[in-house]
Amino acid sequence: MSREILINITPMETRVALVENGVPQEISIERNQKRGLVGNIYKGKVVRVLPGMQAAFVDIGVERTAFLHVDDLYFNRGDSGSDKETGSPDIKTLLHEGQKILVQVIKDPINTKGARLTAQLSVAARYLVYMDRSTHTGISQRIEDETERERLKEVISSILAEDEQGTGGYIVRTAADGVSGNELASDIRFLQRLWRHIEQAKTEAATPSCLYEELPLYKRVLRDMASEDVEKIRVDSREVLTELVNFGNKFSPEIASLVEHYPGERPLFYLHGIEDEISKALQRDVPLKSGGHLVIDQTEAMTTIDVNTGAFVGHRNLEETIYKTNLEAAAAAARQVRMRNLGGIIIVDFIDMQSAEHRRQVLRTFEKALDRDRAKNKISGVTELGLVQVTRKRTSDSLEHVLCHSCPTCEGRGSIKSAETVSYEVLREILRVVRAYECDQLRVLASTAVIERLLDEDSAQVADLEEFIGRTIQFRSEAQFAREQFDIIPV
Numbered sequence: 001m002s003r004e005i006l007i008n009i010t011p012m013e014t015r016v017a018l019v020e021n022g023v024p025q026e027i028s029i030e031r032n033q034k035r036g037l038v039g040n041i042y043k044g045k046v047v048r049v050l051p052g053m054q055a056a057f058v059d060i061g062v063e064r065t066a067f068l069h070v071d072d073l074y075f076n077r078g079d080s081g082s083d084k085e086t087g088s089p090d091i092k093t094l095l096h097e098g099q100k101i102l103v104q105v106i107k108d109p110i111n112t113k114g115a116r117l118t119a120q121l122s123v124a125a126r127y128l129v130y131m132d133r134s135t136h137t138g139i140s141q142r143i144e145d146e147t148e149r150e151r152l153k154e155v156i157s158s159i160l161a162e163d164e165q166g167t168g169g170y171i172v173r174t175a176a177d178g179v180s181g182n183e184l185a186s187d188i189r190f191l192q193r194l195w196r197h198i199e200q201a202k203t204e205a206a207t208p209s210c211l212y213e214e215l216p217l218y219k220r221v222l223r224d225m226a227s228e229d230v231e232k233i234r235v236d237s238r239e240v241l242t243e244l245v246n247f248g249n250k251f252s253p254e255i256a257s258l259v260e261h262y263p264g265e266r267p268l269f270y271l272h273g274i275e276d277e278i279s280k281a282l283q284r285d286v287p288l289k290s291g292g293h294l295v296i297d298q299t300e301a302m303t304t305i306d307v308n309t310g311a312f313v314g315h316r317n318l319e320e321t322i323y324k325t326n327l328e329a330a331a332a333a334a335r336q337v338r339m340r341n342l343g344g345i346i347i348v349d350f351i352d353m354q355s356a357e358h359r360r361q362v363l364r365t366f367e368k369a370l371d372r373d374r375a376k377n378k379i380s381g382v383t384e385l386g387l388v389q390v391t392r393k394r395t396s397d398s399l400e401h402v403l404c405h406s407c408p409t410c411e412g413r414g415s416i417k418s419a420e421t422v423s424y425e426v427l428r429e430i431l432r433v434v435r436a437y438e439c440d441q442l443r444v445l446a447s448t449a450v451i452e453r454l455l456d457e458d459s460a461q462v463a464d465l466e467e468f469i470g471r472t473i474q475f476r477s478e479a480q481f482a483r484e485q486f487d488i489i490p491v
Contacts (some may be wrong), residue, residue, distance in 0.1 A: 006262075007218050008269050009237035013215045017274045024277045025372070026338050029402050030217035037062065037105040037115055038395050039124075040215030041198060042115075045207050046099045054091045056116070058103055061208035064114035068103060071093070072118035087328045087409055100207050108396045111300075123212065126182055126223055127139060127176035127253040130191040136167030142174040155181045159188055168195070175227055185250075190251075223250050224374070226255045236268045266389045281399055288332055294326045296336060297414075298400060302345035305333050309351065319358070322351045326362045334369030335393045342393025343375070350386040363388065409482050417484050419449040423458050426450065427465055429488055435467045439490035441472040448487035451477040 002022075008015040011032070018026040030036065042060040043418075049056045057065040070091045071161060090202025095101070102394045107116035122131045137156050139149045152172050159181065170191075176184065194212075215223065218240055227330040233255075235241050241261045262268050269275050280286070286294040288310070295306040307329040311319060333348050348366070353359050359382040366388065367379055373392075406412030417425075426444060433442065444454070454462055454475055467471055 005221055005230060005233045005273065006268055007235040007237075007240070008219060008231065008267070009218065009235065009240050010275075015274075016201060016217055016221050017224075017269065017277075018271070019272060019274075022271070023335075024274055024339065025335060026374075027092060027274070027278060027281065027341075027399060028217060028288075029399070031370060031402075036108050036214075036396050037214070038108055039105065040210055041102065041121060041123075043202060043207050043209050043211055044101055044103050044204050046095050046101060047093055047302070048058070049095050049097060051090065051092055056091060056095050058101065058117060059208050060103065060105075060115070062109070062115065062116070064109055066103070066109075066115040066117045067113070068095075068101075068117040068119065071114075072106070072120065102202060102211070104242060107394065109286060110397055110401070122171075123191060123198075124223065125187040125191050126180055126255075127173055128187045128191060129171040129173060130188075130195060131169045131171065132167075132195060133194075136169040138169075138171045140174040140176075142388070143177050143178075144280065145171070148177060152176060152184075155184055156188075162435055176446070179270060187251075190205070219247055221250065222255055222259075226252070226258065230255075232438050232469060234262045234268065235259065236262045259331065275290055276397070276404075277339070281336070282403060284345070285330060285371035287335055288325070288328050288335055290325060290328050292297045292329065294332060294336065298342070298398065302347055302425065303342045305336070305346065305348045306331075307350050319354055321353070322353055323358045323362070326350045327365055328356070330366040331369045331482065334373070337390070337392065338373050338375075339371070340399045341396065342398055343392050344388040346392060348388040348390065351390065352386045353382075359386075409484075414483075416489045419453040419483065420457075422446070422450045422484055422486065423453045426454065426486055426488070427458070429486075430465060430473065431469070433488050433490060434471065437490040439471065439473060441491045443474045443476060443489040443491055444486065445476050445478050445481065445489070447481040447483045448477045448479060450486060451475050 002020070004019045006017045006019060007015075013029060015030075016028040016246045017024050018027075044058040044060040044066070046056050047059045047065055051204075054070040056068045057066050060066050070089070072092075073094055086188070101119060102121060103117040103119055106118050106122045109115045118129065120133060122129050124130075137153060137160075138489040139152055143149055143152070156170055156172065166441075170188070172184075177284055198212050205211055214220070218235070221233070222244060233244075235244060238261055241259060244259045245256050248259060264271065267275075269278075284296060286296060290292070292310040293308055297304050307326060309325050328456065329350065330348075336342075337346060350362060353362070361384050363379070370377055370379065375395075376393040378391045407414075410416045426446060430442060433439075446452075446454075462473060
């Protein structure tokens, strides 16, 4: 599989696209004025402790206070005051209002929710993640070769045994597969230097303040996304190219050699069709090559993906048509999950299949397509109704939430009242106004569509109402009014 990373740099934002076999699979956008907080380490102050939720709100110097649950605090099991069933201590025994605490953001603020925090701090390098309050050495589950896992454990143990100053624990990342001991040792030294810097800043910094800021997006690409199967990393800024090469030479010279400048006059994202793919990722309907389509709806609670056969009628029988549609939809749905950066609960409503083997094959196709996803996800089996439940770790806003706002007309509902409904509301409101105010006539201000409805289809009801209330009703169209907006003025 050919993989290519494209980096588009502008003064306002950085955009990164991961392209696999010529098809965009992931889009990441970071705006300079709204940089994400995930990975940042703060010296914060506890402003409120909630025993009922076993959580606390912490001021870290951003607009909204952040949320810290007791499970994200570091503690020793069996501490005094711990819950006997869960082993978790009472939040009141660990935190109090006004307490200063070192925390790290694990989830960006989303909508009205503040950032999610953890007190179990970690910093990442190319091959390793350092955890300050752990003594454990873990290996990425994506490294499946047991021999390689044992080798990496032994290498890390030997490096740490030689370093008497070394404390804390490490997680070996997927990129470390096959990496030499010298490269791992270099990562360990870098992480230890970085942590000493954070420890020093902790004593000197004010409260609240940021002690460590996560790398910008274009550098995180080299650290997190670049791997052996990446053939090329193209960037359209010479200044950023220099930064990336220097950064790459420091952490991973073989990755630095993949970075190249794109000098073309045509914008990089237009050349590879990324702009069109971003536009498509904001649409509700996703067409399939067979003629079927997906319908994707994002809500506060979950995201639903509905599979429809559409114009695809097949050639053999209904079951075969459904099976082929579901197979294509499984791969397309997995791609859309990555493209749109959907998180939380995702429900995929496949078309009902009678054959257990067909259900198994569709699920296998879906799982295989999501295996390449960097975000942690978990997939359930196909239910009797043809539903597949997916949970995907959400660390930042989806592509739609980054690029779009809710419609001011429908307020994000996706629908507005019909002219007929608003017309009837106007007639009911007239009755209320007449009872409340003394007047000789009434003036109705409403949108053009509603006024046309009142003067045409509903003219008989208006005439009856005028006779009933004994007053004249005037109508005036207001072009700037939304359909659901109207005003009734007693004259």
